[in-house]
Amino acid sequence: MKAVILGGGIAGLTMGLLLRKENWDVVISERSASMVNQGHAFLMSADGLSILSEFAKEQSSTLHKQNVNLFSLKRPNGDEEIRIKLDGWHCMKRVDLISHLYSFFSNKNLKMGRVFSHFLYENNVAIAAVFENGEIEYGDIFIGADGSNSKVRESLFGKVNFTPVAVHEIVGISKKRAIDDPEKVVFQKYQSKIKGLAFGFIPASCKESVWFMQYDVKLASGDEGKSPEALQKFCYDMLTDFPDEVRAVLDANDFSTSYIWKTRDFDTLPTFHKENVVLIGDAAHLAVPFTSAGTTNALLDAKTLTKTLINSSSIEQAFDTYYQERYSDLTNHLEQGRLLKTIFLEPKKHSERGYILPLVTDKDKKEPVNKPLKITYFTDPICSTCWVIQPVLRKLKLEYGDYIDIQYHMGGLLPSWKNYDRGIIKNPLDAAKHWEEVSKEHKTPLDGDIWIEDPLHSSYPPSIAFKAAQIQSNDKAVSFLRRLQEMIFIEKRNISKWPEIEKAALTCGLDSALLLKDINGKGLALFNEDLDYAKKLKVTTFPTILFSIDNEIKTSITGLQPYEKFEEIIRKFIPNVTKNNIQLSPESLFQRFNNMTVTEYAFISDCSVEESNLILNDLYHQGKIEKHDSKNGMMWTYSIKSKKKISSVW
Structure with missing residues (x-):
């Protein structure tokens, strides 16, 4: 099978690598003539990193990623409204990730300077992609990964209705030293309580941070983007009442490399495919950036689509299953982003309890069940x-x-x-x-x-x-x-x-x-x-x-x-009660409870203490659990390395 991927961004490159691992013939067509460096940095969850780690053994180059383990939301006066721990989140420079992904491809299967024009069809099925330079690429399936302004999406479904742009985001990279304590790497955000204005910065390394300023478009004249000097003055003027820490970040920034991002989204599409053409990433779905989930979602699209293509009996079934598996999470992120935008634009109407925390949702949150x-x-x-x-x-x-x-x-x-x-x-x-x-x-x-x-x-x-x-x-x-x-x-x-x-x-x-x-x-x-x-x-x-x-x-x-x-x-x-049989492996029990004493493990698994000690020590030597010694016994803990399950190669 041959897949033609239209778009050489993170989604398209990842899709190509995943399909190539399954021995597919893959050609990626990117509209830019050279590698695109636009975009500064982003946050990625453990879900996304685990997908990237699948390629680590194929390449000797390393991909730098900076762990970020705390999120703090403060008011400009310093009052802290939110402080949570982030598990498995990392900051990554876009140019680093793109360069890393490009290194896996040759000119044979990554072709630059191809601007998509249209498809050639036979019996309503696409057989080739035609590009504005006259080149034609034949294939069995076609994957649109060409971003929020996707021409592939427009060719399938027409133009989408983008929501009006209500929030602008200025983004930059500051050379201010970002990390003092590696155990407390903070995504720090300051957000006004009286107007739609926020400033945040995230360490991308020990020496630099990606920063952003979000603002209600009604607060600006529209002239802020005319020059780097105008952009710099606008930022300083808007953030006058913010702490010295914010100005220190701006002082170390080169505004000639900063840019304005006009945030918008569109409703979830009724399907992501038509016949043998399918969409992934921002081409398929777009949410405002408050949830910081865009890049991770693009990687999860690629992973899910690859899995369904391998396990389905037909392309149609694969595309249907892909949509069904991704619809709920993507729609949730869309709605979450919209609510965060509303809270941002109308801060006086919301207390700190009104915030849906960016980055995280309670995946395990369940509807209450009445138990007898x-x-x-x-x-x-x-x-x-x-x-x-x-x-x-x-x-x-x-x-x-x-x-x-x-x-x-x-x-x-x-x-x-x-x-x-x-x-x-x-x-x-x-x-x-x-x-x-x-x-x-x-x-x-x-x-x-x-x-x-x-x-x-x-x-x-x-x-x-x-x-x-x-x-x-x-x-x-x-x-x-x-x-x-x-x-x-x-x-x-x-x-x-x-x-x-x-x-x-x-x-x-x-x-x-x-x-x-x-x-x-x-x-x-x-x-x-x-x-x-x-x-x-x-x-x-x-x-x-x-x-x-x-x-x-x-x-x-x-x-x-x-x-x-x-x-x-x-x-x-409860006379008719039916007891659940505990058939969990030792490692599964630790995934469930995280920490256990030997007496707990023995009691729960119906093993003797002697047998439990043998099992726990075996898990320990496999690196799956860790131990904490105390005077009168030991606590066994599910290993952090096991939780991450991410290759140490990169």
Whole structure:
């Protein structure tokens, strides 16, 4: 099969490489006479990088990419509205990626200076692409990858209706040093709260950043692009009230290489193909740049189309499947971008909660499902029994997750040490001794030395933080609570302190800037509601677990109970319950839970501790999991290298 790709940009070149790996005959036709250097830099997700890594072994040249692990949105006065961790995102200069992709092709299959004119048809099927220079390229399928102003798209469907241009974006590369701490590489954005104006910069390397200024077209006269000097003056004038950090970026910029991008989009097409001609990248779909997903989407188009061409019985079926698989994500990005544009243009109408974060969406977000049995779980981040019961809760979710809805409430175990008297524990030294005893009894890692070296003054700060996290996402809040427990019980970190709370929050995908605001507001109110609820139900022991059907409490248990007790209660109130069989590989369990102790792994997988140790050590030597040693045991963690799954060659 021969594929003729019309457009030698990132989408077209990637498509050509993927098809060539499948032994297709590929010819790429690019309208420019030489490599196009327009465009400065962009962000790419792990999804896109994993596709590029497939070609790494074919080429000795390296492709520079700069990891970006934090996104921060601030107001011009410095107030931070959003702070989130970015997983797997990198900044990449467009010229570097284009040069890298060009290096895979020769003049035989990458032909420059070909401006598409029209197709030749036989029986309504395209047999050749004709170019304005008179050249003709015959093929079996034709792939339009010629950008937002696609002539291929117009030849198939006519002109699309672009949305009116409401936002301009000025883009440049600044030579200001961009990275001080490689562990905190920040995509920093400043956005006005009173008008449609924003400035952002992203490190492209240690020595330079790509920057952009987005502005409502109504704020400009239209003369800003007449010369580099006019563009420079316009930027400085518009950003007068922005911090010195912004001006420092502009001071190190060459405005003769900066340009204005007139942002626009069009509705998702009803199909991406006609007969044997198909579209990918911006030719097929176009979204405004607020989501930073354009390049990644082009790569995912190429990957998806290649897969469907290989696995389908006909070209028509392949193109239909390609459209079906890409439609939902692409339409979501289109709508997300439009909403972000609305928020940008009308900032006074939206609080920070109105923002859909650029770059990320909750792919795993699911519609709430009504489950018959509600479990009300009263806990506390520093409760040792609540740590020991973790394997039980995890196994319950795996085997009975379709039937149970666990709702987490804080119990307020340690208000302070002043006049504290709860059983045998009256001071931090008592807590240290108790934790050591619990660890020994249940063969679970707990390190009581935290109560000697850096004792918490109260369990209220992490408890309030958990309630604040629930406002953002209940699932992320549960992961956050688990991470807080790992930090205190195994890593001896004082989780009553904000820096530790923030580290846990960012790790779990929470917005730490919003979390901090809610800790002092809505989160505190929700925590007090939990305390009142616990008092009303006379809850004094942790964990206390209530089982309800139709909001009526049926029974309760306290403390650490055997797994069979939970199963007995579930079967009593749901007689027709069907337990899920856990048939996950060891690596799959780590993908699901990320961190596990050996006792957790043994309990969940029904293996002995001895057998579990052998399995975990084998995974460790394969580089699939990592380990964190503590005084009384070890925490096994899914390897960062395994998560990325990206070749180290480049």
